[in-house]
Amino acid sequence: MKVKANGIDIHYEIEGNGPWLTMSHSLACNLHMWDPQMPALTKKFKVLRFDTRGHGQSSAPAGEYTLEQLADDLKGLLDALKIEQTHFAGLSMGGMIAQAFALEYPGVFSSMVLADTTSRRPENAGQMWGERIQNAQAKGMGALVQGTLERWFTEPYRNSRKDVVERIGNDIRNTPVAGFVGCCHAISKVDYLDRLKQIKVPTLVIVGEQDHGTPPEAARAIHNNLPGSELKIIAAAAHLSNIEQADEFNKSMIGFLDSASKRN
Numbered sequence: 391m392k393v394k395a396n397g398i399d400i401h402y403e404i405e406g407n408g409p410w411l412t413m414s415h416s417l418a419c420n421l422h423m424w425d426p427q428m429p430a431l432t433k434k435f436k437v438l439r440f441d442t443r444g445h446g447q448s449s450a451p452a453g454e455y456t457l458e459q460l461a462d463d464l465k466g467l468l469d470a471l472k473i474e475q476t477h478f479a480g481l482s483m484g485g486m487i488a489q490a491f492a493l494e495y496p497g498v499f500s501s502m503v504l505a506d507t508t509s510r511r512p513e514n515a516g517q518m519w520g521e522r523i524q525n526a527q528a529k530g531m532g533a534l535v536q537g538t539l540e541r542w543f544t545e546p547y548r549n550s551r552k553d554v555v556e557r558i559g560n561d562i563r564n565t566p567v568a569g570f571v572g573c574c575h576a577i578s579k580v581d582y583l584d585r586l587k588q589i590k591v592p593t594l595v596i597v598g599e600q601d602h603g604t605p606p607e608a609a610r611a612i613h614n615n616l617p618g619s620e621l622k623i624i625a626a627a628a629h630l631s632n633i634e635q636a637d638e639f640n641k642s643m644i645g646f647l648d649s650a651s652k653r654n
Contacts, residue, residue: 391404396459396465396466400440400467402438406434406437407432408434410435411431411435412476413427413478414481416482416483416484416630417574418531420441421439422446423561423633424632427636427643431640434647438473442569457487457576460490461494465495477501479502480502480507482507484505485505485507485508486508489580489589493589499591500650501594502591503646506609508608510580515579516578519574520578523571523575539562541602542630544627546626586612592619594620594621594622595609595612596609596624596643599627601627601629620646
């Protein structure tokens, strides 16, 4: 299904029954990144998944995007669906969008799960993301697949679950270059760490122990600056901890969401 919001078409899916839970995926993925969570979540929640601007079946306009723009896309989607309050889970870029949204639109999120994400860009962000942008523009997304998969999954998982790794590799390959580039510009400028104390939302921070892109230190920084947040470090997982250790991820997230739901 699609709605027109904030000047673009946003593709989304809704499944399950219960309180609203909205889920936002990583760069170069799509809403199906959350497939391992759906059987457990839809028993307890009405789950809204959507493709971020530039990804999946949503529009991919050319140009530089901002995290605030991506948050406005989300607000437009929620407004179109008449959702006034929702729990929210975002991984990597999705977690950055969550922070931008919570700062811009307080009161909408009942709780947040921030997975494998960061609140502050590293010092070399401009150069690192600039190189990935140049690669994508010059050689296409296929040139980024191998290196990305090596960052996103541990070597034992890549060797044992070639089927899953191949599926995610195809998602990377099929991401529109314009969408990838636009979102790279957005996430390369993330800088919310000093403002996190303004967010008054129950929050669970999750990170894979072997996530080198948004490492445990970044998760601890969020946890230390976001009052009342909880921190969960998942062993034997890299960046896509929701896929690599789905059972542990689901257990932690559902336990937190159940607790947060009782508080509301």
